[in-house]
Amino acid sequence: MRASLILGTLLSGLALAAALASFVWTPADVTQLAIAQKLLPPSGQHWLGTDHFGRDMLSMIMVGARTSIAVALVAVGIGMGFGVPLGLLAAARSGGWLDEVVMRGNDLVFAFPSLVIAILITAVLGPSALNAIIAIGIFNIPVFARVTRGGALPIWTLDYIRAAQVAGKGAGRISIQHILPNIANLLIVQGTIQFSLGILAEAGLSYVGLGAQPPTPSWGRMLAEAQTMVALAPHVAIIPGLAIVVTVLGLNLLGDGLRDALDPRLRRSP
Amino acid sequence: MLRYVIRRLISLGLSLLVASALIFSVVELVPGDPASFMLGTGAQPETVAALRQQMGLDLPLPLRYLHWLGGVLTGDLGHSFTYKTPVAGMILDRMQVSLPLALMALALAVLIALPIGMFAAARRGRTGDTAVMGATQIGIALPNFWFAMLLVLLFAVNLRWLPAGGFPGWSHPGAALKSLLLPAVALALPQAAILARVLRSALVETLGQDYIRTARAKGLTAGQVLSRHALRNALIPVLTILGMQFSFLLAGAIIIENVFYLPGLGRLIFQAITQRDLIVVQSAVLVLVAAVILVTFLVDLSYALVDPRLRK
Numbered sequence: 001m002r003a004s005l006i007l008g009t010l011l012s013g014l015a016l017a018a019a020l021a022s023f024v025w026t027p028a029d030v031t032q033l034a035i036a037q038k039l040l041p042p043s044g045q046h047w048l049g050t051d052h053f054g055r056d057m058l059s060m061i062m063v064g065a066r067t068s069i070a071v072a073l074v075a076v077g078i079g080m081g082f083g084v085p086l087g088l089l090a091a092a093r094s095g096g097w098l099d100e101v102v103m104r105g106n107d108l109v110f111a112f113p114s115l116v117i118a119i120l121i122t123a124v125l126g127p128s129a130l131n132a133i134i135a136i137g138i139f140n141i142p143v144f145a146r147v148t149r150g151g152a153l154p155i156w157t158l159d160y161i162r163a164a165q166v167a168g169k170g171a172g173r174i175s176i177q178h179i180l181p182n183i184a185n186l187l188i189v190q191g192t193i194q195f196s197l198g199i200l201a202e203a204g205l206s207y208v209g210l211g212a213q214p215p216t217p218s219w220g221r222m223l224a225e226a227q228t229m230v231a232l233a234p235h236v237a238i239i240p241g242l243a244i245v246v247t248v249l250g251l252n253l254l255g256d257g258l259r260d261a262l263d264p265r266l267r268r269s270p
Numbered sequence: 271m272l273r274y275v276i277r278r279l280i281s282l283g284l285s286l287l288v289a290s291a292l293i294f295s296v297v298e299l300v301p302g303d304p305a306s307f308m309l310g311t312g313a314q315p316e317t318v319a320a321l322r323q324q325m326g327l328d329l330p331l332p333l334r335y336l337h338w339l340g341g342v343l344t345g346d347l348g349h350s351f352t353y354k355t356p357v358a359g360m361i362l363d364r365m366q367v368s369l370p371l372a373l374m375a376l377a378l379a380v381l382i383a384l385p386i387g388m389f390a391a392a393r394r395g396r397t398g399d400t401a402v403m404g405a406t407q408i409g410i411a412l413p414n415f416w417f418a419m420l421l422v423l424l425f426a427v428n429l430r431w432l433p434a435g436g437f438p439g440w441s442h443p444g445a446a447l448k449s450l451l452l453p454a455v456a457l458a459l460p461q462a463a464i465l466a467r468v469l470r471s472a473l474v475e476t477l478g479q480d481y482i483r484t485a486r487a488k489g490l491t492a493g494q495v496l497s498r499h500a501l502r503n504a505l506i507p508v509l510t511i512l513g514m515q516f517s518f519l520l521a522g523a524i525i526i527e528n529v530f531y532l533p534g535l536g537r538l539i540f541q542a543i544t545q546r547d548l549i550v551v552q553s554a555v556l557v558l559v560a561a562v563i564l565v566t567f568l569v570d571l572s573y574a575l576v577d578p579r580l581r582k
Contacts, residue, residue: 108288111563113521116539116555117296123543123551124299196411203413204525208540223416227529230419231427241416248411 005257011250015243019065028056030063030217039233049235052225057236060217061243067129067218068247071211072198074133076191079140084187086141087148088179092171094153103149106142114139115204122210129212132205140194147190151183185262189255196251203244219244274574282567289559290342294335297552325351338552347553352545357553360538364554367437368527368534371450371457372519378458379465379515386462387469392496394474403470409463414522418456418529425452435531453530457522461515468511472504479503506573513569517562 027047034054042049048057090102118135125131155161156179164174205211206220214221219240226237305321306313322328326337341348347357386402393399426434432452438445476482477500485495524536531537535554542550 108285108292111285111289111517111566112559113517113562115521115524116558119524119539119543120293120296120551120555124296200411200413204415207413207415208525208528220413223413223419227419230423234423237416237419237423241413241419244413244416245408245411248413249407252407252411 002257002261004253005261008250008253008255008257011246012254013250015065015247015250016069018062019069022059022062022066026056026059026062028059030055030059031215039229039236041233041235048239049233051222051236052229052233057239060222061219061239064217064219064222064240065243065247067206067212067216068199068202068244071129071133071136071202072195075136075140075198075201076194078133078137079144079194080187080191083141083144083146084148084180087145087150088152088175090145090149091152091156091179092175094149094156099149102145106145109139109142115201118201118205119208119210122205127210127213129216129218132202132211135205136198136201140198143194144187144190147186148183151186152179155179155182185259189259189262192251192255192258196248196255199244199248199251271574275571278567278570282563285563286560289563290339290556291335293552293555293559294338295331297548297555298331338549342553342556348549350542350547350550352542352547353550357550360550361535361554361557364533364535364538365557366440367450367532368520368523368536371453371523371527371532371534372516374450374454375457375461375519375523376512376516378454379462379519380512382458382462383465383469386466387473388496388501390466390470391473391477391500392492394470394477399470403467406463406466409460410467412460412463414456414460415525415529417459418453418526421452421456422529435529437532449530449532453523453526453532456529457519457526461518465508465511465515469504469508472507473500476500476503509569509572513565516565520558520561 032055034050037046037050037054038052040046040050040054042057046056046058048061051057051060086102090099093099118132118139121135121138122128122131125134152175161174161178164178169177202211202218203220203223206218207224209221209224211220212218222240223237226233226240230237305325305327306318309318309321319328326334329337338348345358347361349355350357350360353360386406390399390402422434425432433445433449435449437449440446473496477496482495482499485499486492490498520535523534524539526532527534527536528540535558539551539554539558542548542554
């Protein structure tokens with residue numbers, strides 16, 4: 001199980017490094033069109049070849065990593081920012097009407113195929129990276145609310161929480177000082193999973209033209225543009241997809257590895 | 271059991287009601303007036319006003335919602351602004367592509383996942399298990415539309431076995447099935463990977479139970495124990511995931527239908543969004559969401575049938 005932690009860190013680190021490096025250096029300028037050099041296969045000069053506008057694919061992938069990671073990361077932030085307080089609240093008032101409202105609202109959001117609603121939202125607000133973030137972020141809220149509530153409920157029954165209550169601490173302070181640190185593991189693991197789902201969702205949305213708009217490079221849109229050229233130059237379709245797979249795989253492995261590493265019950269003696 | 275069913279039915283009705291209200295209000299938020307959009311920029315204000323009245327757009331929002339909801343309940347989903355045909359008929363037409371596609375993908379996912387999950391569980395902790403589970407990790411990470419492109423590249427462009435897109439209609443059943451095959455495989459594989467993992471962990475858990483040891487002790491082979499005892503008890507978590515996957519498949523079909531130019535519900539939603547045909551968007555999304563809510567309801571009911579403890 002250590003292997004998945006290491007491999008996951010390496011793969012997702014690769015995507016992160018590519019995104020960060022793109023701020024200071026890319027092999028070529030991604031806004032520079034060179035039609036004469038279009039659809040070149042991978043070579044010494046262009047390691048991953050060029051696209052239909054003659055842009056360097058490696059540079060496009062590096063800048064595209066920025067879009068994917070930024071969208072998915074902020075969407076996780078939205079989900080945690082709203083979902084965790086909601087979940088803590090629901091757990092603190094477990095069985096009350098507030099708990100009921102939060103949980104039924106969650107059920108409802110879960111009933112919607114997330115992509116359908118993401119498409120609706122981007123259709124209403126107009127296609128852009130920001131609206132993709134909102135659309136994906138909204139769906140992270142019930143996920144985090146549920147995980148938080150599920151993690152918090154058993155902790156509320158423990159003796160040291162009773163002690164804190166007796167000592168006069170309110171539900172809010174107990175939630176923040178005692179519950180939250182104890183469910184941080186759960187949230188980190190769920191965050192990693194939602195991060196990887198966010199990357200897939202962003203790719204899907206920009207593939208259908210509802211994500212980041214040109215000229216911002218994004219993996220999903222690179223695939224959409226490559227679709228008509230897949231027979232002519234397979235590399236333009238294969239490379240962005242591989243970038244997505246490597247990143248998502250890395251994050252999933254990282255999530256698995258973290259879960260095992262952070263949960264002492266799952267930790268086996270080596 | 272009857273009380274359970276009634277309670278679930280009430281909550282089913284409530285979910286559908288809230289979902290319809292949500293969809294209606296989200297679509298209402300779309301900027302731009304459909305009437306002026308249809309008539310173009312050169313239209314006279316009086317003409318726009320007349321069309322607005324004809325389309326019922328001059329009524330207050332709650333009234334329009336009730337009007338729409340009443341229509342939905344009686345099977346009248348209104349008329350498409352762009353196609354000039356009843357929306358209900360359009361949706362039924364498109365369902366003839368989307369539903370078989372989703373069902374085919376679901377069936378394929380189960381067919382792929384069952385043997386893989388059972389194999390991995392039977393060999394838990396050994397090389398075969400690790401290799402298969404590693405492969406499922408890759409399956410989960412695959413964006414289905416990219417996988418679809420690779421399938422087209424291999425089976426349509428290079429080998430020329432299957433069509434790269436389009437749909438000939440059900441009057442040619444063989445050709446129709448053929449054109450749904452690649453999209454169904456593209457949809458199924460990532461779902462099969464998830465399903466195989468769930469099945470494996472459910473099986474591994476049941477295989478640790480006492481009654482499994484008893485079954486082994488009375489002389490059943492490992493294979494018999496797996497298929498007769500463990501599989502049956504591992505099916506509950508698998509059923510949950512299957513119910514959820516139906517929702518993923520319907521949503522995934524939206525994108526896949528666009529990859530393969532299939533005239534399904536997903537493509538209809540897209541076309542309607544770009545043409546601002548809001549009544550079509552509303553109704554098509556409602557049908558999708560209602561289908562998901564209904565499937566969840568049926569899965570819940572089937573649990574109660576399987577496991578009496580859940581009927582409380």
